[in-house]
Amino acid sequence: MDFTITEDQATLTQGVRDYLAGVHTPELLRALDASDSRRSDAVWQGLTEMGLPGLLVPEAQDGLGLSLLDAVLIAAELGRAGVAEPLADTALVAAPLLAKAGGQDALLAAIAAGKAKVALQHPVNPWVADLDGASHILSVKDEALLLADHGGTAELLDSVDPLRRLYAPVAPTGTEVGSADTLLDHAALIASAQLVGIADAMLEQATDYAKNRSQFGQPIGSFQAIKHHLATAVVKIEFAKPVIQRAAVALQKNAASASVHVSHAKIAAADAAWAMSETAIQTHGAMGYTYEVDLHFWMKRAWALSSAWGDRAFHLARIDAAVIGGALPIGPGHSFA
Amino acid sequence: MDLVYTPEQQDFRAEVRAWMEANVPKEPLVTLEREDGYHQHVEWERKLASGNWGMVTWPEAYGGRGLDLIQWLIFEEEYYRAGAPLRVNQNGIFLLGPTVMEFGTDEQKARFLTPMAKGEVIWAQAWSEPNAGSDMAAITSKAIRDGDHYVITGQKTWSSRASFADWGFGLFRTDPESKRHKGLSFILFDLNAPGVTRRPIRQLHGDPGFAELFFDEVRVPVENRIAGEGEGWNVAMATAGFERGLMLRSPARFQAAAERLVKLFRQHEAKTAPAAREQVMQAWMDAQAYAYNTYAVASKIMAGGHIGAEASLNKIFWSELDRAAHRTAMQLLGASAELRHLDGGALNMWLEGYIFSLSGPIYAGSNEIQRNIIAERLLGLPR
Numbered sequence: 267m268d269f270t271i272t273e274d275q276a277t278l279t280q281g282v283r284d285y286l287a288g289v290h291t292p293e294l295l296r297a298l299d300a301s302d303s304r305r306s307d308a309v310w311q312g313l314t315e316m317g318l319p320g321l322l323v324p325e326a327q328d329g330l331g332l333s334l335l336d337a338v339l340i341a342a343e344l345g346r347a348g349v350a351e352p353l354a355d356t357a358l359v360a361a362p363l364l365a366k367a368g369g370q371d372a373l374l375a376a377i378a379a380g381k382a383k384v385a386l387q388h389p390v391n392p393w394v395a396d397l398d399g400a401s402h403i404l405s406v407k408d409e410a411l412l413l414a415d416h417g418g419t420a421e422l423l424d425s426v427d428p429l430r431r432l433y434a435p436v437a438p439t440g441t442e443v444g445s446a447d448t449l450l451d452h453a454a455l456i457a458s459a460q461l462v463g464i465a466d467a468m469l470e471q472a473t474d475y476a477k478n479r480s481q482f483g484q485p486i487g488s489f490q491a492i493k494h495h496l497a498t499a500v501v502k503i504e505f506a507k508p509v510i511q512r513a514a515v516a517l518q519k520n521a522a523s524a525s526v527h528v529s530h531a532k533i534a535a536a537d538a539a540w541a542m543s544e545t546a547i548q549t550h551g552a553m554g555y556t557y558e559v560d561l562h563f564w565m566k567r568a569w570a571l572s573s574a575w576g577d578r579a580f581h582l583a584r585i586d587a588a589v590i591g592g593a594l595p596i597g598p599g600h601s602f603a
Numbered sequence: 604m605d606l607v608y609t610p611e612q613q614d615f616r617a618e619v620r621a622w623m624e625a626n627v628p629k630e631p632l633v634t635l636e637r638e639d640g641y642h643q644h645v646e647w648e649r650k651l652a653s654g655n656w657g658m659v660t661w662p663e664a665y666g667g668r669g670l671d672l673i674q675w676l677i678f679e680e681e682y683y684r685a686g687a688p689l690r691v692n693q694n695g696i697f698l699l700g701p702t703v704m705e706f707g708t709d710e711q712k713a714r715f716l717t718p719m720a721k722g723e724v725i726w727a728q729a730w731s732e733p734n735a736g737s738d739m740a741a742i743t744s745k746a747i748r749d750g751d752h753y754v755i756t757g758q759k760t761w762s763s764r765a766s767f768a769d770w771g772f773g774l775f776r777t778d779p780e781s782k783r784h785k786g787l788s789f790i791l792f793d794l795n796a797p798g799v800t801r802r803p804i805r806q807l808h809g810d811p812g813f814a815e816l817f818f819d820e821v822r823v824p825v826e827n828r829i830a831g832e833g834e835g836w837n838v839a840m841a842t843a844g845f846e847r848g849l850m851l852r853s854p855a856r857f858q859a860a861a862e863r864l865v866k867l868f869r870q871h872e873a874k875t876a877p878a879a880r881e882q883v884m885q886a887w888m889d890a891q892a893y894a895y896n897t898y899a900v901a902s903k904i905m906a907g908g909h910i911g912a913e914a915s916l917n918k919i920f921w922s923e924l925d926r927a928a929h930r931t932a933m934q935l936l937g938a939s940a941e942l943r944h945l946d947g948g949a950l951n952m953w954l955e956g957y958i959f960s961l962s963g964p965i966y967a968g969s970n971e972i973q974r975n976i977i978a979e980r981l982l983g984l985p986r
Contacts, residue, residue: 269898493978508895597862598680598855601894
């Protein structure tokens with residue numbers, strides 16, 4: 267029993283954080299917002315050179331063969347930096363699913379090389395993110411997960427998040443590579459991890475603002491009203507993190523209870539991020555209500571991911587069945603059931 | 604990260620479980636806030652000690668088993684699983700004990716820890732004063748040096764267990780000219796010493812769970828001081844760290860409450876408010892989150908890390924989840940919630956638990972103080 271991340275994991279996470287802080291700046295987000303495609307070949311190229319697409323690709327296909335625990339740590343960094351490129355979907359959700367399915371060596375090698383992008387379609391979402399530009403699509407038909415090549419264009423939907431690229435779903439087709447539930451669990455886990463990274467970014471922005479904005483002759487961050495709002499948000503964020511890590515370990519091991527723990531993670535992360543978004547805008551005052559401060563990029567991503575891959579009702583229903591329904595052992599001694 | 608218990612840890616769990624099943628009283632004890640219940644709970648402490656379960660993390664030399672924090676968590680899980688009584692010596696084993704272990708001399712460790720582990724001496728805390736609550740640095744009770752003794756004069760209040768306990772610990776001003784955090788010393792005293800007067804205070808539930816203490820020239824040997832003269836504030840802050848951080852409230856307590864709450868919900872499901880279902884699930888989720896976080900903190904400490912201002916996060920989280928879970932239970936019970944005894948005459952433990960949960964966000968540093976600590980020390984906001 268050991269609930270720590272390794273030094274290697276901490277080093278990798280810090281390396282990704284430092285890299286993204288240097289290149290994936292708020293200025294870049296604004297430039298992407300002003301572009302037609304909202305995507306950047308240069309950014310994707312940089313992420314590829316960092317080796318990020320291959321993190322969960324097996325070593326035999328030139329990846330690093332890392333685990334879902336590594337994936338949630340990296341996903342949080344993608345959320346923190348506001349990364350909109352479809353890296354999380356392709357590298358952190360599709361890659362481990364395809365590796366588990368087997369027989370997809372060529373595609374996995376192409377993912378590791380940054381040459382393949384996999385869009386994820388599931389009936390729980392009324393949209394598909396980044397379908398345009400995807401080389402492959404995973405979709406669901408009768409509980410089966412199907413893999414197909416993808417090309418051509420699709421009907422664009424309009425998201426409040428200016429950097430999300432959403433498309434109408436297409437007819438599911440392709441080769442069976444798993445079950446619908448495994449896609450949902452993996453994607454919900456990675457969305458949860460991005461949400462805590464997004465929450466951390468909003469916390470940092472609000473804290474900086476509170477330190478620098480003065481009213482009544484002193485920084486507003488010296489007032490308890492502001493301090494207590496922010497402290498309450500920190501508690502929610504910090505207590506979501508171990509839930510996500512615990513869910514990652516359960517899913518990595520294909521534990522029978524993994525879905526319940528993923529749902530717990532999704533609810534905890536979404537609640538933390540949503541609460542943080544409201545605290546952050548309140549701390550910024552009228553500035554927070556503008557398009558001129560950076561906060562809105564993260565706030566809108568938080569709204570989007572909170573309800574993507576299963577909204578609160580969906581995940582509560584799974585916990586209801588397990589906990590109130592009695593399928594999951596609960597109580598002292600069952601922390602890791 | 605490896606979230607699987609080793610075979611040794613599983614064996615340890617089985618050993619604790621077997622002992623608890625054989626020894627935990629079949630009938631619930633009277634509340635430890637009353638004199639008869641207090642003595643029943645002291646008997647239970649001694650029973651625990653007879654099985655060498657007093658404080659499993661302490662060295663064997665002081666009545667412990669020399670076990671690690673993961674084993675302590677396993678012990679706590681089995682303790683609450685068995686429905687064992689509350690620990691009447693909690694102030695000693697979880698607060699003073701770690702302090703003595705860290706700051707005490709070998710002589711003090713032998714003198715205070717061993718009887719504590721054996722349940723022979725029950726401890727009360729004496730932090731607050733009438734004008735030093737959240738602002739603890741405003742303490743005015745004095746301990747003036749007179750040869751090889753201190754002479755204590757002053758008043759303490761909200762002193763948990765002090766109505767019936769044997770000994771107390773607290774902060775006293777040893778430099779009468781000093782202000783605020785300076786000039787304070789951490790001193791242990793005999794509650795039966797001449798000059799100590801206890802005035803039990805009835806708590807919300809009607810029983811005297813804590814007391815006011817009056818000191819009228821109480822003579823305390825200098826060797827009862829922990830760490831150096833004037834270093835009391837730092838020692839107390841370390842104690843407060845243990846209290847908020849890890850040991851005061853083990854996750855098993857809340858997991859047990861969440862499990863009971865789920866069962867209560869199933870009984871009352873047909874007539875619950877729509878929100879109740881979600882609140883019950885939230886109680887389970889929060890108890891689990893607290894458990895994961897505690898395992899993470901324990902693992903971090905075992906790997907050589909320590910817990911700092913993060914302790915304030917824990918204190919807010921467990922105290923608010925506990926209050927919410929018990930409030931949910933009160934609402935599930937509906938018009939029966941106010942009854943002190945439920946069907947069959949058993950004490951309404953949800954009511955008792957709800958009343959107790961209201962103290963959680965206040966004691967051990969109010970949650971407002973904890974939020975200040977988080978904002979100032981973790982976020983770096985200006986004081």
